[in-house]
Amino acid sequence: MKLCTVALATLAFVATVGSAYAQTDYGYYERTKRMASPAGAMKYGAYGVGNPAVLATMTKPDLFIAWRNPIDGADYDYLSATLATPGFSFTATDQKFGSQKVTDYTLAFAGGDRGINVGFGFGWSTGAADALNRANLYSLGVLARPNRYLSIGGTLVGRTPRDQSEIVGEVAVRPFGTPLLALFADYVYQTQDEIDSPEYSFGAAFEVQDGVRLTGRYFDGEQIALGVELSLGNLGASAVGRAADNGETTNDVFYGVRLGGYDRTPTREFESRDDYFKLDMKGTVAYQRFEFFGMNNEPELLGILEDLDAARRDETVKGVYVSYADVDAPAEFLWEIREELLRLKDAGKEIVVYLERGGLNDYYLASVADRVVMHPLGVLDISGYLMGRTYYKGTLEKLGVGFQEFRYFKYKSAVETFSREEFSEADEEQRRRLIESWFAVVAEDIEKSRGISESRLRELMNERFAMSASEAKEAGLIDETATREELEEELKEDGSFTDASSLYANKAPKDDLWGAPKEIAVVYGLGVCATDYGLNARSLSKKIRKLAEDDGVAAVVFRADSPGGDALASDLVLTALEEVKEKKPLVVTQGAVAGSGGYWISLAHDKLFAAPNTVTGSIGVIFGWAHDAGLKEDLGVSTDKTQIGEHADLGFGMAIPLLGSLPDRAITEEEEARFKTVILEMYDTFVAKVAKGRGMSESEVREVAQGRVWSGADGYANGLIDEIGGMREAINEAADLAGLTREDYVIREYPDPVFSISAFLPKTIAQRIEESAEFQRLRLRLERNGTPLLLLPRGYEEPPY
Secondary structure, eight states: OHHHHHHHHHHHHHHHHGGGSOOOOSOHHHHTTTOSSOTTTSTTTTTTSSOGGGGGGOOSOEEEEEEEOOSSOOSEEEEEEEEEETTEEEEEEEEEETTEEEEEEEEEEEEEOSSEEEEEEEEEEEESTTTTTOOEEEEEEEEEOOSSSEEEEEEEEEEETTTEEEEEEEEEEOTTSSTTEEEEEEEEEESSSOSOOOSEEEEEEEEEETTEEEEEEEETTTEEEEEEEEEOSSEEEEEEEEEETTSOEEEEEEEEEEEESOOOOTTGGGSOSOEEEEEEEEEEOBSOOOOSTTSOOOOBHHHHHHHHHHHHHOTTEEEEEEEEEEEEOOHHHHHHHHHHHHHHHHTTOEEEEEESSBOHHHHHHHTTSSEEEEOTTOEEEOOOOOOOOOOOHHHHHHHTEEEEEEOOSTTOOTTHHHHOSSOOHHHHHHHHHHHHHHHHHHHHHHHHHHOOOHHHHHHHHHHOSEEEHHHHHHTTSOSEEOOHHHHHHHHHHHOEEEOGGGSHHHHSOSTTSOSOOEEEEEEEEESSBOSSSBTOHHHHHHHHHHHHHOTTEEEEEEEEEEOEEEHHHHHHHHHHHHHHHHHSOEEEEEEEEEETHHHHTTOSOSEEEEOTTOEEEOOOOBEEEEEESSHHHHHTOOOOOOOSSTTTTTTOEEEETTTEEEESSOOOHHHHHHHHHHHHHHHHHHHHHHHHHHTOOHHHHHHTOTTOEEEHHHHHHTTSOSEEOOHHHHHHHHHHHHTOOGGGEEEEEESOOOOOGGGGSOOOHHHHHHHSHHHHHHHHHHHTTTSOEEEOOTTTTSOOO
């Protein structure tokens, strides 16, 4: 509706002020005579000169130049140039009639979703405009493609100050739902009969082979138009000629050349099959980041997975070259990327990984390759895995801060860091099992790829934990040593490098299927479970509910990567996801960590995936209380109060900037008993939700609960997840549940990254601290001091090292 309003307002503006210019007074068919078919029947018509709404279906820019070659000696010439981008075009057409010359200009704008599109255009003329009866022209166009078989368009054209108008209707049908054959017809209604022009036409367009198009069109003015178009990828040529139906040739023969976006081409089968897709992995791998004119070009997880999948399906790609340097990514991300590389390898693609240096997780990813090449001065650190904690009990005592831990579940150790000086037996047990589980996956996969047994790997870890490149080669961990430049020069001798934009799936035109593609929405739930920061449960749940009501969204994939937090925030998200599940397929994929509240938000699903090294579970509730034990007095701070209610002073105390307040007193036995009742009730609720979401009995849930964290591999074994997998498996599952093939849908990520100029400016230390995950956890604990939390201990959200 907003787009329609803008279009109508613009048309009114043009009608009001357009008398300052002049525009064509000839009819619709005359203005679009270089077109082989109506605008919506084939490709992009006349790029907005006919129906401006067609511009909304473009995905790449084009430059199109057309000219007329008179064959009967007429004193007349025609030259037209169009620059078109998605949603916009500018056309200049130069014509000569005897000694008179006129140049017509047209601007067109459009927007839409390829299903329903609206466009508007206006223009003016220079030269012999008055002598050739030009007038201002403005147009409003609509193009609807409800499915892959049907295209319906309409254009309202007005001229001022002549008070003339045209209404153009067009329809095209693809009987097979592909560009192979399109049958079309259009009709022009004119409010005045001064213009001698046909009233209708009909015909057919054939794409006999990719990029080879033939058209035939009959006009009621007793003319037949024949056209041919040949695409050579980014370059194309076309010709449209007219003849009277008695066979006499007219002087209307138009030629065109196109340069721009990639188009289907018959030459694709002859293209080189020696390309290497080059994947640059450097810096932090994130889920999402706002990109502003390419200023943020660090890798994103889903982008990497999608590009690797496109390379797997691209027949011109013979292999993948991964340039890997100083990568900062959770071990779970690396597992997903490695799995995608393994699919390419299974598809017969060669995998080459260049590794500058790295640790065991980095080598784990590289080990999938057919060739692992390392810098001659690189060092490989395979010392093993460790999980540890820092304890602040003594620190708090020295500061004069007291801390009470109220723990009713064996493994729920989130506040041990403040109440203890070392691991509890239960926490050590679960952490030990996590690193054992992850190492088992690493050792098994390295043995499959490199033939290095687990016992040999352990021997190398213990005896040669830090190896030079030459030592790593001698041990069979890598294949070669070379600089990056040397390796790339060698690879270029066997083929050429191609980037993501050159992969066929990324550059292929989108006009092959009409209509708005269905959407698989990938929704991220990232960070601590808080209502207005972290994963922003309040706004996130609203976005999820909108997706539930959006008919264009065929399925939802929810990515949970959260250590938990506030139960209320967790349930806001879960409730919204339950609404989605009632209306469309919902698949959940857990990232590096999805424990406690992060597991709670995962419980609405048709299928639940986790990586083998995901931290999941932690079904339990924890409660801790920090209070003043001398700090206030040491700082010379005093507080005072007046109250109604015996326990009204429970949370009152010294204010701490940015973090909240530190209560003046400890919790009494009576108050603890009350909190215990609330905690046990919350735990029962958590258990019941897990039982419902996972199809388990409550007794089965309690056997794996008690706050125990599990690896994804162990979670699969005990029924907490459905399958081992990541984003790729979740998206494929969602598409299958929705009945979609890969060509039927697009992926869109939510929430949209929010632009902030601060993202491109240097940050102070204070800003970096405030934005950090650790600060958000601390903020949550102080804000919810005395509130039962669904929270993992510190350290579980980071990979073992």
